[in-house]
Amino acid sequence: MFAEERQRLVAERVAEIGRVSVTELAERFSVTTETVRRDLATLETAGVLRRVHGGAVPAERASTAEPSLLERQVQNLLEKRAMAEAAAALVVSSRAGSVLLDAGSSTEALAERLMGSRPDGKELVVVTNALPIADKLATDASLSVQLLGGRIRPLTRAAVGPATVDAVERLRPDLVFMGANGIHATFGLSTPDVEEASVKAAFVRCARRVVVLADHSKFGVETLVQFARLDQLDVIVTDRAPRGEMADALAEAGVEVVEAGI
Structure with a gap:
């Protein structure tokens, strides 16, 4: 699975359940926890989510901001x-x-x-x-x-x-x-x-x-x-x-x- 597709699925998971853990995502996608952390960092930069201890939660976005492609x-x-x-x-x-x-x-x-x-x-x-x-x-x-x-x-x-x-x-x-x-x-x-x-x-x-x-x-x-x-x-x-x-x-x-x- 390409990184872009995996990140898209991670973002969907965050949007669906509200909070995800690094360990859960590593098991779900059969990748290392370091790979998951890199994915979360990319998604946080894109404004899709916010990293917290051990995982991530949905980001709060200003109503005037243009959403990124990942968000959309x-x-x-x-x-x-x-x-x-x-x-x-x-x-x-x-x-x-x-x-x-x-x-x-x-x-x-x-x-x-x-x-x-x-x-x-x-x-x-x-x-x-x-x-x-x-x-x-x-x-x-x-x-x-x-x-x-x-x-x-x-x-x-x-x-x-x-x-x-x-x-x-x-x-x-x-x-x-x-x-x-x-x-x-x-x-x-x-x-x-x-x-x-x-x-x-x-x-x-x-x-x-x-x-x-x-x-x-x-x-x-x-x-x-x-x-x-x-x-x-x-x-x-x-x-x-x-x-x-x-x-x-x-x-x-x-x-x-x-x-x-x-």
Whole structure:
């Protein structure tokens, strides 16, 4: 098992039961206690947990902080898997030959679902700016994986910057699947980082069809930088359809809402 996958499982365990011990984790993953301590140190640096004597507990995170990829990977797992199933069905039904995957935990769940999913035997071209997604998909011979270049942002492990935007603007994929930190009725889609916002905006401009993966916690939220208006979207895949002003705004913008069953 790779360290990244083990750390993800450790984070899930902490989130599930609230406190874990070094000894328990060493036995569970058949590794040394020193390996566990290194994993806990990595997760503490990422803000996922807080080390205590003999183990770790969940970290307290300020509401204004941008969550790391590791944090997002262990949040709303069932919802993300359901959304990934619904999103993968869109790839099949649209007969897409190429897809563009944004960086993020929801799109990474979709990437896992796309592996080995081409019953017609035709190759699917997958373009992404996310290192974890490219690494995950690179072993699947049914997929042609293309990784966009640029500066790697440590918090999200995504390529960002002018080089990334330039590369995206030369593409015209059938579908783009995106995440967002916030989706608001009037402010649209947003993210806390300026460079990530620039890349996401380029994704929206280049694709024939724009699909957003967002669980219900993202609705009504505004973060620092807007990267898309609602009327630039085609589909939102979510675990729980919004109501009230948010629902009205999506309907007015002509956005289809796909509610994934859990």
